[in-house]
Amino acid sequence: MPDMNTHVPFDAATAVKVDCPDAGAAEWLGAHLFEWFGRFAPNVAAAELRSAGMTPALPQGDEAYAIAADADGVRIAANTLAGVRWAAYTLRQLAIAKRGTLMTEGYIVPALSIAERPHLAFRGVHLCWFPEVRTQQIERAIRLAALLKFNYAIIEPWGMYGSERHPWWHWPNPSMTKAEVSRLVALGRDLGITLIPQLNTYGHATSARGCTGKHAVLDLHPEYEPLFEPGGWNWCLSNPETQRVLRELIAEMHENFGTPPFFHLGCDEAEPQTCPECVKTPNDVLVCRHIAGLAEFVKARGARAMIWHDMLLDRDDPRWEGFVKCGSKTTATLADTLPKDVIICDWQYSYGDMKETRSDWPTMAYFKEKGFQVVGCPWLNFNAMKPMADYIARIGGFGFVETTWHHLRGEEWEKMFANAADAAWGSPVSHGVSFQRSLRMVGHDMKVTDYLDTGHLNYQVPPGWWVDNY
Numbered sequence: 001m002p003d004m005n006t007h008v009p010f011d012a013a014t015a016v017k018v019d020c021p022d023a024g025a026a027e028w029l030g031a032h033l034f035e036w037f038g039r040f041a042p043n044v045a046a047a048e049l050r051s052a053g054m055t056p057a058l059p060q061g062d063e064a065y066a067i068a069a070d071a072d073g074v075r076i077a078a079n080t081l082a083g084v085r086w087a088a089y090t091l092r093q094l095a096i097a098k099r100g101t102l103m104t105e106g107y108i109v110p111a112l113s114i115a116e117r118p119h120l121a122f123r124g125v126h127l128c129w130f131p132e133v134r135t136q137q138i139e140r141a142i143r144l145a146a147l148l149k150f151n152y153a154i155i156e157p158w159g160m161y162g163s164e165r166h167p168w169w170h171w172p173n174p175s176m177t178k179a180e181v182s183r184l185v186a187l188g189r190d191l192g193i194t195l196i197p198q199l200n201t202y203g204h205a206t207s208a209r210g211c212t213g214k215h216a217v218l219d220l221h222p223e224y225e226p227l228f229e230p231g232g233w234n235w236c237l238s239n240p241e242t243q244r245v246l247r248e249l250i251a252e253m254h255e256n257f258g259t260p261p262f263f264h265l266g267c268d269e270a271e272p273q274t275c276p277e278c279v280k281t282p283n284d285v286l287v288c289r290h291i292a293g294l295a296e297f298v299k300a301r302g303a304r305a306m307i308w309h310d311m312l313l314d315r316d317d318p319r320w321e322g323f324v325k326c327g328s329k330t331t332a333t334l335a336d337t338l339p340k341d342v343i344i345c346d347w348q349y350s351y352g353d354m355k356e357t358r359s360d361w362p363t364m365a366y367f368k369e370k371g372f373q374v375v376g377c378p379w380l381n382f383n384a385m386k387p388m389a390d391y392i393a394r395i396g397g398f399g400f401v402e403t404t405w406h407h408l409r410g411e412e413w414e415k416m417f418a419n420a421a422d423a424a425w426g427s428p429v430s431h432g433v434s435f436q437r438s439l440r441m442v443g444h445d446m447k448v449t450d451y452l453d454t455g456h457l458n459y460q461v462p463p464g465w466w467v468d469n470y
């Protein structure tokens with residue numbers, strides 16, 4: 001653990017030795033220390049440390065790391081570049097400016113001896129690219145997630161993805177352009193966080209929040225009505241043109257995201273199909289064929305499909321009392337019929353009991369028993385995060401995804417990221433360093449100059465405050 005009372009130099013005279021089988025690790029570390037600390041960056045050299053016992057014992061696993069920092073310098077051991085990254089982020093968070101001068105003249109870090117590894121291999125955040133969300137906010141969230149040692153970010157476009165194949169699918173002037181996606185994907189790859197695209201392929205076809213009455217397609221392009229069920233919430237699953245369009249969008253996004261190993265197909269909160277063609281096929285058969293077909297398409301592209309869980313639980317089943325479930329007896333049969341390599345993202349938000357501290361999550365155990373890999377997904381239920389992640393680890397689940405929706409702001413952002421990061425990693429991931437300090441580092445990396453890109457809120461006082469007559 002860091003000894004906050006004893007600091008050692010961390011500057012241009014410091015040697016950082018790194019022991020990692022990845023030949024590129026020392027170079028990555030040197031480049032990033034220079035980016036963060038400029039002319040005060042320590043010198044980096046590859047070295048054999050483990051056999052000489054010069055670091056704490058390195059745990060097994062791709063993401064494990066061990067660091068020793070003392071008067072002799074800093075030593076890092078890791079099994080892969082991923083471990084070196086997490087070690088570097090820990091050092092960066094703990095380094096502070098040398099004391100006693102007007103301006104920075106070097107850095108110091110607490111004397112420390114740390115060896116750790118995450119207890120979940122898949123640690124994600126789910127980010128919503130609303131029309132109201134600025135690109136800078138998405139980039140800040142991605143960078144901060146990486147700094148907090150999340151290794152995946154699922155990006156949901158909300159009508160903002162600038163598809164070239166189907167430009168009618170997005171709102172006018174979408175900020176999630178293909179060039180911007182490529183840039184963020186490359187950034188994520190360098191930082192150790194893989195971006196995963198999401199496309200709502202069943203319900204939520206509006207690409208807009210239901211409570212707003214908006215529809216990203218039909219409000220401006222009514223000519224595409226046949227692709228949707230009457231009302232527009234669901235895609236029309238029996239229409240071969242829907243199937244073609246969805247596959248083309250999946251291919252375009254998957255390619256644009258650099259062919260990541262996962263693709264999220266959405267599938268939450270759908271309504272029963274109602275159009276005259278869809279009702280000719282039993283709903284369970286139609287929906288299963290649809291999701292299984294798209295999952296197969298994703299698989300053929302070398303990736304695995306993820307879906308939200310809720311349509312796979314019958315809302316009238318007493319076993320799920322108090323848990324999120326949106327399905328019927330019919331759609332619940334999907335838990336038996338869907339291909340088992342579809343990853344189930346079980347979002348449990350402790351509705352009605354935000355102080356939830358339960359340690360067992362029976363819906364997650366249910367999907368695990370059905371043969372699926374399952375991901376636990378909390379939201380604003382901060383107390384539930386650690387028990388949920390621990391439960392997923394205990395049952396051998398797949399991972400943990402913090403959903404953020406329209407709450408990527410203010411203290412909610414802080415509590416979501418900070419608590420979820422600790423829960424997914426399995427121990428305090430920032431070693432006591434505040435969210436604000438970490439967020440500020442992200443701003444430095446982005447070289448922000450705009451007031452709006454600082455802090456966790458755009459404004460200290462709402463812009464209308466001085467003009468409203470109250």
Ligand SMILES: [Zn+2]
Pocket residue numbers: 228229235236237238239273274275276277278279
């Ligand atoms: Zn239909």
